[in-house]
Amino acid sequence: MSQQSAFARARRDLTITRRGLMTSAVGTAGALLLAACSSGGSDGGSSAKVTSGPVKLTTAKLAISWWGADDRTTKTLAALKLYTQKHPQITFQPSYGGIVGYQDKMVTQFSGGNGPDLMQVSDRLPFIANDQLLDLDPYIKAGRIDLSGANQATLDSQRVGGKLYTIPWGLSANCFFYNKALFQQAGVAEPKNGWTWDDYADTLEKLSDGLPDGVYPSEDIWAPAGTTAWQPFQLYLFSKGIKPYKSGGKELNFGKAELSEWLSFWQGLLKKGYLPPASDTAEENAIQTSPFVKRTAALYPINSSIATSLQGLMKDELGVVTLPTGYQSKQNLPAKEFGEYINAPIIIGANAKTQYPDDVVDVINFLITNPDANKITLMSRGVPLTQAITKLVTPLVTPIERAMTQMIDYVQAHATKNTQAFPDTDGQIGTLMQNTSQSVAFGKQSVSAAVSDFFSQAQTILASGS
Amino acid sequence: MTAVESEPRRAVATAARPRRRVRRQHGDNLAGYLFLIPWLIGVVVFVAGPTLASLYLSFTNFNLLSAPRWVGLQNYIQLFTVDPRYLHSIVVTVIYVVFSVPLSLIAALVLALLLNAKIKGVGIYRSIYYVPSLLGGSVAIAILWRQIFDSNGIFSKLLQLFGLPATSWISSPGLAIWTLIFLHIWQFGSPMVIFLAGLKQIPAELYEAASTEGASKWRQLRSITLPLLTPIVFFNLILTLINSFQAFTPAYVVSSGTGGPLDSTLFYTLYLYINGFTNFRMGYASAQGWVLLIVVGVFTAIAFITSRYWVYYEDSEKR
Numbered sequence: 132m133s134q135q136s137a138f139a140r141a142r143r144d145l146t147i148t149r150r151g152l153m154t155s156a157v158g159t160a161g162a163l164l165l166a167a168c169s170s171g172g173s174d175g176g177s178s179a180k181v182t183s184g185p186v187k188l189t190t191a192k193l194a195i196s197w198w199g200a201d202d203r204t205t206k207t208l209a210a211l212k213l214y215t216q217k218h219p220q221i222t223f224q225p226s227y228g229g230i231v232g233y234q235d236k237m238v239t240q241f242s243g244g245n246g247p248d249l250m251q252v253s254d255r256l257p258f259i260a261n262d263q264l265l266d267l268d269p270y271i272k273a274g275r276i277d278l279s280g281a282n283q284a285t286l287d288s289q290r291v292g293g294k295l296y297t298i299p300w301g302l303s304a305n306c307f308f309y310n311k312a313l314f315q316q317a318g319v320a321e322p323k324n325g326w327t328w329d330d331y332a333d334t335l336e337k338l339s340d341g342l343p344d345g346v347y348p349s350e351d352i353w354a355p356a357g358t359t360a361w362q363p364f365q366l367y368l369f370s371k372g373i374k375p376y377k378s379g380g381k382e383l384n385f386g387k388a389e390l391s392e393w394l395s396f397w398q399g400l401l402k403k404g405y406l407p408p409a410s411d412t413a414e415e416n417a418i419q420t421s422p423f424v425k426r427t428a429a430l431y432p433i434n435s436s437i438a439t440s441l442q443g444l445m446k447d448e449l450g451v452v453t454l455p456t457g458y459q460s461k462q463n464l465p466a467k468e469f470g471e472y473i474n475a476p477i478i479i480g481a482n483a484k485t486q487y488p489d490d491v492v493d494v495i496n497f498l499i500t501n502p503d504a505n506k507i508t509l510m511s512r513g514v515p516l517t518q519a520i521t522k523l524v525t526p527l528v529t530p531i532e533r534a535m536t537q538m539i540d541y542v543q544a545h546a547t548k549n550t551q552a553f554p555d556t557d558g559q560i561g562t563l564m565q566n567t568s569q570s571v572a573f574g575k576q577s578v579s580a581a582v583s584d585f586f587s588q589a590q591t592i593l594a595s596g597s
Numbered sequence: 598m599t600a601v602e603s604e605p606r607r608a609v610a611t612a613a614r615p616r617r618r619v620r621r622q623h624g625d626n627l628a629g630y631l632f633l634i635p636w637l638i639g640v641v642v643f644v645a646g647p648t649l650a651s652l653y654l655s656f657t658n659f660n661l662l663s664a665p666r667w668v669g670l671q672n673y674i675q676l677f678t679v680d681p682r683y684l685h686s687i688v689v690t691v692i693y694v695v696f697s698v699p700l701s702l703i704a705a706l707v708l709a710l711l712l713n714a715k716i717k718g719v720g721i722y723r724s725i726y727y728v729p730s731l732l733g734g735s736v737a738i739a740i741l742w743r744q745i746f747d748s749n750g751i752f753s754k755l756l757q758l759f760g761l762p763a764t765s766w767i768s769s770p771g772l773a774i775w776t777l778i779f780l781h782i783w784q785f786g787s788p789m790v791i792f793l794a795g796l797k798q799i800p801a802e803l804y805e806a807a808s809t810e811g812a813s814k815w816r817q818l819r820s821i822t823l824p825l826l827t828p829i830v831f832f833n834l835i836l837t838l839i840n841s842f843q844a845f846t847p848a849y850v851v852s853s854g855t856g857g858p859l860d861s862t863l864f865y866t867l868y869l870y871i872n873g874f875t876n877f878r879m880g881y882a883s884a885q886g887w888v889l890l891i892v893v894g895v896f897t898a899i900a901f902i903t904s905r906y907w908v909y910y911e912d913s914e915k916r
Contacts, residue, residue, distance in 0.1 A: 231853075231854065234873070235874040238661050238662060238877060239661065241661075241662055242661040255876055257660065257661075257662060258662070260662075261663045261769040263662060355853070355855070355857070409798035409858075410748070410764065410765045410768045410858070411748065411765070412768075412769070413765070413768035413857060413859075414747050414748060414765045414767060414768040416743070417853070420747075462754075499733035555660075556876075559876055562855075565855075566857075566859060566860060569770075569859045570859060573858070575770070575859065588681060588682075591680065594876075595881075
């Protein structure tokens with residue numbers, strides 16, 4: 132009824148003229164423009180004299196942000212509540228959610244001068260390059276953040292220009308998770324930390340014989356929700372003693388030979404049917420849709436911090452091992468050393484412009500080093516930074532988290548010192564590497580064509596960097 | 598007598614009436630502008646301001662966190678000379694526009710013709726067919742689309758019934774764009790409603806005359822309906838065209854923000870977003886925004902220029 136009258140009204144109003152059309156079209160087109168906001172100048176973090184000894188905390192409400200699944204959020208909220216119980220003058224304004232769009236949100240908030248007092252980040256570089264983060268070194272020297280018992284190499288990998296702006300909030304590394312039930316079903320021995328690319332290829336061959344049709348031995352290295360293609364390749368370069376970049380990030384430091392060798396290795400495995408077809412891999416847009424979780428692949432290259440969530444999605448018991456290395460590998464991707472290191476994609480940093488630096492530093496110290504806080508948060512962000520805390524919480528965690536701890540121990544003991552701070556264009560090179568790997572996997576390009584495209588496009592990207 | 602007496606009074610009345618109407622019109626205008634103020638503030642602060650800011654930013658190097666640095670035309674030059682991904686995003690977008698615009702207009706017109714029939718409960722049908730366009734732009738539907746078109750999805754199952762192999766349409770570089778085109782076509786609702794309104798406006802006498810002359814339904818469609826509907830076709834064309842150039846959400850959701858697989862769903866606006874908010878090259882992204890504005894402007898202008906040859910306006914019969 133009202134439907135009828137609405138149509139009737141529309142009919143009456145619909146006397147279209149040329150001018151009317153013109154105005155509405157122009158108006159619509161104008162509305163699509165990108166909105167952007169400009170930022171004020173930044174003063175940079177001033178490193179005033181920091182005193183040691185007990186500090187009187189100011190009354191404050193601190194804004195804190197992080198991303199993560201429900202489990203991590205619940206535990207973090209509980210730890211913050213504990214802090215407020217111990218220091219009633221300090222309360223929190225937490226903000227949390229999924230990882231998608233998190234970094235964009237942080238950058239946008241800082242751009243508008245509204246960054247939180249402290250936050251979890253994955254990539255500190257854009258903030259550091261623009262003086263947005265508090266230099267934590269003076270506070271560490273004054274003993275206000277107690278990092279004794281933390282692996283020095285891991286901490287040093289966080290330094291930019293010699294300064295420590297961020298601290299790993301849980302340790303993690305690239306690794307392979309594997310499905311113990313599928314290994315058992317195929318009658319194949321489980322892999323061990325420090326295994327080589329030769330071992331990996333052998334394991335895949337054996338799994339391929341033992342697994343039923345439609346179940347592949349491993350996911351491809353560019354699995355979209357996994358490590359994606361660029362990080363494992365960088366570790367491979369490190370193991371060969373090659374840093375990915377030179378000239379301050381303006382040029383690539385590796386040659387076509389290394390990239391060809393890498394891509395050919397993966398193409399070979401795919402052709403033998405050890406990896407799912409490219410379109411199956413491309414279908415993955417989150418761990419939930421990965422062949423590994425769908426139980427059509429037995430191995431999954433991904434960052435270890437996902438352990439708890441990944442196990443939570445599956446009935447089969449999972450195991451975890453280091454990413455294979457070229458060290459002592461004879462046929463596949465041979466290299467000089469182990470190559471892997473703690474990549475710490477979950478780090479904590481503070482806003483250089485916070486009004487309450489003393490409070491913020493105390494909260495960081497609490498979250499990283501307080502036993503009671505860590506008994507609550509456990510391994511929801513990976514393995515704790517210091518040995519004492521790790522020892523304390525290990526009896527309280529699940530089997531997969533214990534396996535993750537062993538894996539991290541192995542990596543810390545063998546970690547390469549050959550790492551490098553990445554340029555701000557590293558993310559774009561990562562996307563390019565991802566497309567290059569897909570292009571070969573989908574059979575759109577030969578390895579040699581894909582490699583030469585990679586090098587010419589990488590050059591353009593790096594030249595555009597600051 | 599009375600007639601003579603009343604004469605001047607009527608004169609006064611007629612003289613006064615227009616003046617009063619003018620004053621009331623001014624009052625109406627004032628009220629109108631007052632009602633417009635919230636919208637005007639919104640346009641100035643949230644559209645015009647940022648638009649001008651983005652014009653300035655398009656000539657700068659701006660990473661959101663530090664102050665923008667003037668680089669002149671460099672962003673524009675880079676777009677067209679050294680960025681293969683940008684050129685690729687144009688190809689993807691053009692394919693999308695070229696197929697989705699005419700196909701969605703045809704779908705809307707066909708359904709409007711069907712729903713114009715005088716049958717019982719036609720209002721309900723119209724409402725039902727309008728529903729997809731209320732849902733279509735949303736994130737939920739884009740997620741549903743992933744489910745329908747992946748290798749275990751309904752669509753793949755349907756093809757298997759006919760003996761075709763199971764394929765994931767969403768994750769095959771050659772096919773993914775078609776699922777997005779299909780999603781666009783499925784949102785025929787609003788052009789359909791506008792077509793319907795246009796159909797209702799065509800005088801019934803024309804059809805009566807045509808049938809008495811013995812014209813077939815097909816002939817009536819070709820010689821009466823379509824010519825008289827051309828202004829509406831034109832209006833829908835412009836709206837759909839602009840709309841398609843700006844398509845973002847489905848590609849963003851279906852490809853998880855990457856434009857994949859293999860950049861096959863890298864829409865123009867998606868690449869713009871990636872540059873602005875993933876690569877933090879806001880100046881470069883602004884330049885992309887302005888190129889898009891110009892391109893959409895050119896296409897709209899082309900539509901307007903050609904319209905004089907195929908759009909028939911009842912108010913300009915002399916041509």
